[in-house]
Amino acid sequence: MSETKGKVIQCKAAVCWEARKPLTIETVEVAPPRGGEVRVRIAYTGICHSDAHILNGCISAKLPVILGHEAAGIVESVGDGVTNFEEGDHVMLMFLPECNQCRCCTSGKTGCCEVFMDKNYANGLLMDGTSRFTIKGKTLYHFFDTSTFSQYTVVPAISLVKINPAAPMEKVCILSCGIATGYGTAVNTAPVTPGSVCAVWGCGCIGLACIMGCKAAGAARIIGIDINPEKIENAKKFGITEGINPLDYEKPINEVLKEMTNGGLDFTFECVGTTKTMEQAFMSLHKGWGKLCVVGLAPDGDTIKVPPFELLYGRSITGALYGDFRRSKQVPDLVNMYMRGEIMLDEFITHTMPLDRINEAFDLMRDGKR
Template identity: 50%
Template sequence: MATAGKVIKCKAAVSWEPNKPLVIEEIEVAPPQVNEVRIKIVAAAVCRSDLYQLLEAMPKDDFPTILGHEAAGIVESVGPGVTEFQPGDKVIPVFLSQCRECRFCKSPKTNQCEKSWFNVQHDGSESRFTCKGKKLLPFIGTSTFSEYTVVNQIAVAKIDPAAPLDKVCLLGCGICTGYGAAVNTAKVEPGSTCAVFGLGAVGLAAVMGCKAAGAKKIIAVDINPEKFEKAKVFGATDFVNPKDHDKPISQVLAEMTNGGVDYSLECTGNVGVMRSALESCIQAWGVSVIVGWTELHDVATRPVQLVKGRTWKGSHFGGFKSKDGVSEMVKAYLDKKVKVDEFITHNMTLDQINDAIELMKHSKW
């Protein structure tokens, strides 16, 4: 493309400091360096994890930055050493890399990668973003709230050219995370009973995963009763609002399922809910999966909850090897095996990103 090798000026939503609205700025995006890909972002989604970093968890030293990690776009240019991609390819950036070379990538037991953004020290020198003469720090290697971004090739998934980018952008995080937690991590079995705690995008995707795995009873648990109709679309059979009961939710579910569910998936990031999800499983063989992300609090339970036979485990990006898994999920969407369109409630411009954040804060989408 004509822009290859040149600095690109474009719009981005810049987070100058924590707990403040994003600011639409003109930024400069430098050409990709060794093993990097510069991507024209066509569509991006706002994930609860972006809000978590902006409002709760990210250190001040990580600002200013460009948030965003759930997006899809088109390769504009590639840096030296890149052979897997070429300009014009449709791609999805992934926050969890897959180098295919480390011991984790070579193991079928995990989807982690030793070269992932989370495992490598960063000093800001790898930033390709500048605004008003100041470097903007990249966010978990993706920074998709920008019209252009630069990503290491080990964190980019090539997808089917037929994929609609304004839909499949959601497969960059939320849908794969929830769906995979049920299918890959919990390994939900046909005829089983499941409970999904939290009905945001991740929770709804977990409901969809439970249904795809053949669960016969899928109990959706949320304090917002307006979400049940949407949960039905993805396969929920029952709805429980903890606020409607004067007893622990684990006891409510035990009474509904003759002792507890076979599988529970926690999709809120709330440590109290994590404990409730575990204790809602049947004690002899129940499996509970922590999907929600938080680093702010400890999680706890009584040892007897595990001694009797429950399994407590976590799931990162739904257990998918990222580059492979995203490509497979895009194909599954095109083959009408997974739902994506049904997750979309609003279509907004980059200029409206703060409105989108407010909608998410108040569970309006």
Template identity: 50%
Template structure:
């Protein structure tokens, strides 16, 4: 399984669902099931149980592939949990709702999100954290919170969930707190990436880095997350947005998202943090690391003007 940028959006289904005819019943549908780590996904017929208390069942219309799906499919460095249905960036329609669900109803257009909000715990009420006590991301949990059971099965054998979303299935069941209602006019084939990649980069820049108008920002990695981070810097009013990437073909596309200058570390015989410091009279005001590379994290930290510390 190889991930390419930009993310590939997969059309799952195009027919209009008959919500009233399936509510409360087990639905049989197609899903891409990972039976073993690193082995090709298999399209299987799965049974999807009705939603229980505080749950919703969604008809997934579009889903995209994120590197996180690949990472846990490979199961390198994590506890393997298989068989499993991956996927967490998607757009769909509410098919039915379980007991206690009042904010959503069948027919609503929604995005499933892996970092949910119960709306009641201290973190959900905080202005500084969205790490919900109940619904914060848990990659080791393959069942529903309500009863510790999976809503997926094949011939009676449970199939594990992934981060509470499992969007590589025509139907999925999620906790109501892991669903965001959206404007039905929004094209689901485009906004499905808001479930993860776009909100990750944009949110990290706008809500955490918080660059001020006129400041400089370095973005390490110009994939989907990095482009979203650049857009966050642009709308925040940053005057210089320096994109850092090893792939020069990404630079032209990055201009559309506000990147004003480009640095390819391979073009220099000195650390990229020093290159950026030289460009900016001592370092940038903010930096956002979007690759997951430890070396890139070090460079991103050290290119900020108050912490320049070359090795």
């Protein structure tokens, strides 16, 4: 039995005190898990643009907060009523919970969960309306019920997935968000059909995973679109057949793409997170059947402007959370697919850093060096 079970743990965490300010490494207190909760020792965590949106002030959150939602770790202790996890289990933390009881979870039609859609994550509190984090008696808030920028965290059991204990946690942790989101949107949400023509806006982490999914689904052409030539070059190893830099053209990129593809694309994927690129991706679709999958996260309050008549032509728009993967059933399979060499993960990882260099890691991401 863990020596810390039932006790408050002191550990290091990266705390966001204020938007547009660096994170600070603090000693925080992590309370034991309550009913339906699990306390996890974080082994490795990734960083994501969703975290950066909070840091940049593009999306609001309750402050001070411990961010982070891509991670793998080991169960330290479980709260009352938790029967599917035990001390020592290797787990991945999920920003998107799975209750397996709501209409969405039982429908077989979506990877969404009504717990996620109904919960007010902006309040920074767990399911019972309280926090497990404090610093010198002051409350710290949670992010997506995960808060992985801490050596220990407490999460609802429905936000955890048990994984193969032989899996390298420093690799598979990134399946908690970006990789599964992009890959799943191509193979599950779209889904891309063999011989189709696709384009992906943004050749960062999620875009590369989306490209990998398009290739796995048998797309005949995959066009990568980015204003960073280095990212386009890097995308070649993930499966693009062509790369386009919009800055190289005077005419709108949707017109360029229509000329290149005999009237438009079968599938487009927006992985940047701006309404401008979403609108470009929609207008690049072929009439009659073209489908836009919105993957990028836009700032609070932004809206897409789409001429309604274009929808009557048969073009469509959809989105997906976590690539419509079912967490408890399919995420362990993704981990095993990596271990069998069927999907790429190592190629997504550019730097491995200790927690106290987390601000440097975000700088590298903002500079396009991740």
